[in-house]
Amino acid sequence: MSDRDSTTRNLSIIGSTGSIGRQALEVVAADPERFRVVALAADRNVALIAEQSRQFRPELVAVRDQTAADELRRRLAPERIPVYGGTEGLLAAATATRADLVVVAVVGSAGLPLTLAAIAAGKDVALANKETLVAGGELVTRAARERGIRLIPVDSEHSALLQCLAGSRAAEVRRLVLTASGGPFRGYSRDRLATVTPEMALNHPTWAMGPKISVDSATLVNKGLEVIEAHWLFGVEFERIDVVVHPQSLVHSLVEFVDGTHLAQVGPPDMRRPIQYALTYPRRQPAPWPGLDLAKAAAMTFEAVDTKAFPSLRLAYEAGKMGGTATAVLSAADEVAVGLFLERRIGFLDIERVVEEVLLRHIPQPAPTLAGIMAADEWARAEAKKAAAGRR
Numbered sequence: 001m002s003d004r005d006s007t008t009r010n011l012s013i014i015g016s017t018g019s020i021g022r023q024a025l026e027v028v029a030a031d032p033e034r035f036r037v038v039a040l041a042a043d044r045n046v047a048l049i050a051e052q053s054r055q056f057r058p059e060l061v062a063v064r065d066q067t068a069a070d071e072l073r074r075r076l077a078p079e080r081i082p083v084y085g086g087t088e089g090l091l092a093a094a095t096a097t098r099a100d101l102v103v104v105a106v107v108g109s110a111g112l113p114l115t116l117a118a119i120a121a122g123k124d125v126a127l128a129n130k131e132t133l134v135a136g137g138e139l140v141t142r143a144a145r146e147r148g149i150r151l152i153p154v155d156s157e158h159s160a161l162l163q164c165l166a167g168s169r170a171a172e173v174r175r176l177v178l179t180a181s182g183g184p185f186r187g188y189s190r191d192r193l194a195t196v197t198p199e200m201a202l203n204h205p206t207w208a209m210g211p212k213i214s215v216d217s218a219t220l221v222n223k224g225l226e227v228i229e230a231h232w233l234f235g236v237e238f239e240r241i242d243v244v245v246h247p248q249s250l251v252h253s254l255v256e257f258v259d260g261t262h263l264a265q266v267g268p269p270d271m272r273r274p275i276q277y278a279l280t281y282p283r284r285q286p287a288p289w290p291g292l293d294l295a296k297a298a299a300m301t302f303e304a305v306d307t308k309a310f311p312s313l314r315l316a317y318e319a320g321k322m323g324g325t326a327t328a329v330l331s332a333a334d335e336v337a338v339g340l341f342l343e344r345r346i347g348f349l350d351i352e353r354v355v356e357e358v359l360l361r362h363i364p365q366p367a368p369t370l371a372g373i374m375a376a377d378e379w380a381r382a383e384a385k386k387a388a389a390g391r392r
């Protein structure tokens with residue numbers, strides 16, 4: 001008798017042209033009987049979303065950019081697939097009638113309103129966009145609880161924690177331990193970090209990812225965002241969330257239980273596995289990608305984070321403990337600073353300086369609404385640009 005769960009999942013994939021979106025579609029293509037794509041959405045990559053639409057035949061497609069939407073309509077006219085443009089279009093994809101699981105794989109602050117819309121429409125959410133929980137963790141987790149919506153993490157660390165926590169009670173958990181590869185600059189001195197270029201920062205040693213998260217991994221801001229994400233996803237205080245450097249990226253995170261036992265989730269650094277787990281959750285299904293050959297695997301080593309060289313991790317903990325709008329400010333200031341670094345307008349170490357300067361100027365508002373979060377986000381972006389201008 002087959003152990004396969006025979007239910008078909010209807011997916012809406014927002015950010016389908018990005019690193020996570022493309023890999024989510026690989027997962028879908030590997031098991032077409034299990035998944036059906038009902039909506040696809042992206043920012044403006046018309047060529048790729050047109051190709052994806054021809055292959056997966058969604059019921060609707062959306063791109064945020066209106067000019068891109070016009071071009072996409074022209075390209076998809078023979079296919080008779082409706083094309084929506086603008087924020088409205090993205091919201092239509094996030095709430096598509098037939099979708100039962102919405103994959104939020106856009107980058108940056110665009111994820112929060114889309115996640116909230118999907119929850120309000122009663123859709124389960126597979127959440128890759130970490131900025132959503134960093135900016136609006138309280139709001140999003142409350143909305144999901146009230147609507148009985150599953151918020152399933154896609155991020156490999158949080159997927160690992162979800163898997164390690166399965167079947168345990170909250171009182172049995174002592175700590176969550178997130179692993180960090182250490183990024184491309186592990187072991188660098190501050191002097192050396194000051195000379196880092198965008199090309200060097202985009203060249204991650206173990207993961208192939210989009211540009212923003214690659215730079216965030218290099219500064220360790222990414223790990224800080226993940227600590228905040230873990231706090232909201234699993235309801236664990238910041239004092240009980242640790243980070244340990246594990247350069248091989250084979251152990252994706254661990255849970256330490258009250259009896260001193262650690263459970264770890266182990267596998268090759270391949271995002272298709274956590275994506276598939278999120279898409280089939282709570283079931284685990286066969287996957288066609290090679291698993292880890294333990295006998296051939298490199299040694300698994302662990303070391304403490306060098307917080308002197310990489311103070312951004314501490315900043316994220318501080319913002320998390322400040323609470324309210326502080327984490328939205330952290331996220332928005334970082335997004336601006338990373339953009340300016342990629343445009344070569346500020347240096348690598350200026351990213352953390354800009355974020356710290358903006359955070360120091362911020363007076364957090366407790367329990368913010370979506371409007372409060374958006375206002376804090378807007379304020380932080382303007383302040384980050386000012387802080388960066390002072391560094392050029």
Ligand SMILES: NC(=O)c1ccc[n+]([C@@H]2O[C@H](COP(=O)([O-])OP(=O)(O)OC[C@H]3O[C@@H](n4cnc5c(N)ncnc54)[C@H](OP(=O)(O)O)[C@@H]3O)[C@@H](O)[C@H]2O)c1
Pocket residue numbers: 014015016017018019020021041042043044045046064090105106107108110128129130131154155156207208209210211212213271
């Ligand atoms: N990549 C990873 O391995 C990984 C792992 C864990 C978590 N994550 C998280 O997953 C999210 C996506 O990361 P990624 O690496 O896949 O990013 P990415 O490769 O840069 O892709 C971003 C996607 O979002 C779309 N997009 C960008 N801005 C948008 C907007 N304003 N409105 C609508 N769509 C927009 C892009 O469309 P266009 O192509 O049209 O520009 C693209 O489809 C991030 O929050 C990241 O932190 C990523």
